[in-house]
Amino acid sequence: MEKKTKRRDFLFTATYAVGAVGAGAVIWPMIDQMNPDASVKALASTEVDVSAVNPGKTITVLWRGKPVFIRRRTQEEIAEAKSVKLEDLKHPEKDEDRAKNPEWLVMLGVCTHLGCVPLDQKGDYNGWFCPCHGSHYDTSGRIRKGPAPTNMEIPEYKFVDANTIKIG
Amino acid sequence: MSEHEYTPKSKVGKWFNDRLPLLTLANHLTDYPTPKNLNYWWTFGGILTFCLITQIVTGLVLAMHYIAHADMAFQSVEHIMRDVNYGWLIRYIHANGASMFFLAVYIHIFRSLFYGSYKSPREVIWIIGIIIYLLMMAAAFLGYVLPWGQMSFWGATVITNLFSAIPLVGEGIVTWLWGGYSVDNPTLTRFFTLHYLIPFLILGLVVLHIWALHVPGNNNPIGIDIKKPSKDTVPFHPYIVIKDGFALLMFMIVFAFFVFYTPNILGHADNYIEANPLVTPAHIVPEWYLLPFYAILRSVPDKLLGVIAMLSAILILAALPWLDTSKIRSAVFRPLYKQFYWILVADVLILGYVGAMPAEGLYLLIARIATAYYFLHFLVILPVLGFKERTTPVPLSITEPILGGSPNLAAVKKKDSFKDQ
Numbered sequence: 001m002e003k004k005t006k007r008r009d010f011l012f013t014a015t016y017a018v019g020a021v022g023a024g025a026v027i028w029p030m031i032d033q034m035n036p037d038a039s040v041k042a043l044a045s046t047e048v049d050v051s052a053v054n055p056g057k058t059i060t061v062l063w064r065g066k067p068v069f070i071r072r073r074t075q076e077e078i079a080e081a082k083s084v085k086l087e088d089l090k091h092p093e094k095d096e097d098r099a100k101n102p103e104w105l106v107m108l109g110v111c112t113h114l115g116c117v118p119l120d121q122k123g124d125y126n127g128w129f130c131p132c133h134g135s136h137y138d139t140s141g142r143i144r145k146g147p148a149p150t151n152m153e154i155p156e157y158k159f160v161d162a163n164t165i166k167i168g
Numbered sequence: 169m170s171e172h173e174y175t176p177k178s179k180v181g182k183w184f185n186d187r188l189p190l191l192t193l194a195n196h197l198t199d200y201p202t203p204k205n206l207n208y209w210w211t212f213g214g215i216l217t218f219c220l221i222t223q224i225v226t227g228l229v230l231a232m233h234y235i236a237h238a239d240m241a242f243q244s245v246e247h248i249m250r251d252v253n254y255g256w257l258i259r260y261i262h263a264n265g266a267s268m269f270f271l272a273v274y275i276h277i278f279r280s281l282f283y284g285s286y287k288s289p290r291e292v293i294w295i296i297g298i299i300i301y302l303l304m305m306a307a308a309f310l311g312y313v314l315p316w317g318q319m320s321f322w323g324a325t326v327i328t329n330l331f332s333a334i335p336l337v338g339e340g341i342v343t344w345l346w347g348g349y350s351v352d353n354p355t356l357t358r359f360f361t362l363h364y365l366i367p368f369l370i371l372g373l374v375v376l377h378i379w380a381l382h383v384p385g386n387n388n389p390i391g392i393d394i395k396k397p398s399k400d401t402v403p404f405h406p407y408i409v410i411k412d413g414f415a416l417l418m419f420m421i422v423f424a425f426f427v428f429y430t431p432n433i434l435g436h437a438d439n440y441i442e443a444n445p446l447v448t449p450a451h452i453v454p455e456w457y458l459l460p461f462y463a464i465l466r467s468v469p470d471k472l473l474g475v476i477a478m479l480s481a482i483l484i485l486a487a488l489p490w491l492d493t494s495k496i497r498s499a500v501f502r503p504l505y506k507q508f509y510w511i512l513v514a515d516v517l518i519l520g521y522v523g524a525m526p527a528e529g530l531y532l533l534i535a536r537i538a539t540a541y542y543f544l545h546f547l548v549i550l551p552v553l554g555f556k557e558r559t560t561p562v563p564l565s566i567t568e569p570i571l572g573g574s575p576n577l578a579a580v581k582k583k584d585s586f587k588d589q
Binding site: 031037066116 | 322349451466526527
């Protein structure tokens with residue numbers, strides 16, 4: 001008797017296991033179809049001509065459907081960004097690590113709180129201010145006050161030549 | 169459930185009913201014994217059914233003219249407004265219908281809170297109701313994205329970004345929801361699909377909601393269990409049907425006022441600007457019916473905790489039948505609860521108001537106090553009140569306060585004769 005029950009149990013368990021694998025194999029394509037498709041992934045990099053950008057000006061370009069701020073910073077802004085002590089920052093990052101060439105700040109213009117586009121030259125730290133929920137960023141795009149958890153993201157980019165930046 | 173077994177009069181009716189008892193169901197619905205003291209706050213269930221049907225019918229028609237594509241959605245909505253015959257009317261009914269739906273559901277929910285309709289044995293009705301409410305919010309949010317205006321786009325961005333607060337997998341989930349690296353065409357097409365699906369899920373849940381209601385029967389303004397059918401009840405048809413119908417007409421006057429006189433007052437002017445991923449509107453404000461929760465989200469300075477607080481504010485309602493420890497249902501007999509009830513109403517209205525204001529200075533302070541009080545009400549005041557409160561005497565039946573006795577007339581007469589002696 002006992003032996004028979006065990007055989008049944010094995011069959012049940014085996015059936016459930018195969019069924020679970022089968023269900024998973026069916027469900028995964030249904031889930032993954034919602035992830036970015038090949039055509040979305042193909043638009044991964046953008047080249048920008050920055051020759052017309054004077055110090056103290058920002059241009060905004062669209063990259064992967066998101067705005068990227070390219071700001072040519074003034075000497076005062078650079079000095080201000082460098083003078084901040086790391087222990088005063090919510091998300092400590094050195095300005096040198098954020099702007100390899102200190103004159104140029106290239107970052108995603110997306111507030112790290114809930115994704116709004118912050119306004120240029122606003123807020124308590126002369127950098128950016130997000131109108132949605134009141135996050136203040138400094139001249140290096142670092143979060144200083146408000147609900148955003150981290151600094152604005154620096155995308156992968158490089159200078160192709162003196163006047164052209166390739167983002168992505 | 170009526171006590172007697174129903175048999176159709178006609179032969180054909182009997183033949184059919186033996187095979188599919190639809191006539192028995194219809195008979196149950198018309199004869200359904202209802203407390204005879206139901207007031208007008210009880211008419212909002214019927215009004216809500218009307219709202220759901222209105223949204224489904226107008227939505228179906230709109231879907232015949234709307235194009236779910238990032239390049240064409242905004243134009244197609246303008247096309248509906250300007251070119252399609254009566255398109256303006258149908259769209260205004262649908263857009264204002266959403267607000268009317270929420271107006272009715274809030275009255276319906278606060279009715280339950282006042283009269284303790286969520287308490288045993290009606291917990292399952294209440295929880296199904298909360299699920300319907302959650303689905304309504306999802307449908308309203310998804311629908312608001314479809315015209316692809318500035319508020320649509322940025323509302324979608326902010327709400328989907330709530331998921332990025334989840335540690336580790338948050339960013340992946342957001343990309344998955346978007347189908348890209350920002351809100352874009354793939355997001356719009358899936359939102360349209362889900363917006364079309366949810367009303368039918370709600371319809372199914374409404375059937376369960378009513379089914380679960382018909383097991384114990386309606387609660388009533390004095391919140392006592394009544395014998396059904398008895399002198400305390402009236403049949404649903406024609407008594408409640410007429411009362412519901414009259415209330416529905418009154419409600420439709422309000423509805424029509426918005427549709428015909430101020431069709432855009434509940435919307436936001438920025439949504440008549442086409443979506444622009446480079447510019448965020450100066451003030452992002454959700455629709456009025458989500459403002460209290462938006463205020464709670466913004467009152468917490470931490471991203472993840474803010475999202476958790478907002479979700480808890482909704483989900484805490486599902487635990488209400490167990491948080492409220494009082495055995496007495498109706499606030500009529502709970503002098504202290506009655507006061508706290510009105511404070512909660514005021515608290516939610518205040519949250520709604522500060523949710524529409526900028527999140528800074530005094531508004532932020534008020535939002536924080538109101539948020540704290542909201543949770544205090546459910547987590548501390550309600551559980552403690554059940555033990556501490558001295559309730560006033562509850563009548564034994566609906567007729568007792570009028571006839572001075574139980575609904576059993578013979579017993580009443582007996583009591584009177586005792587008095588005579």
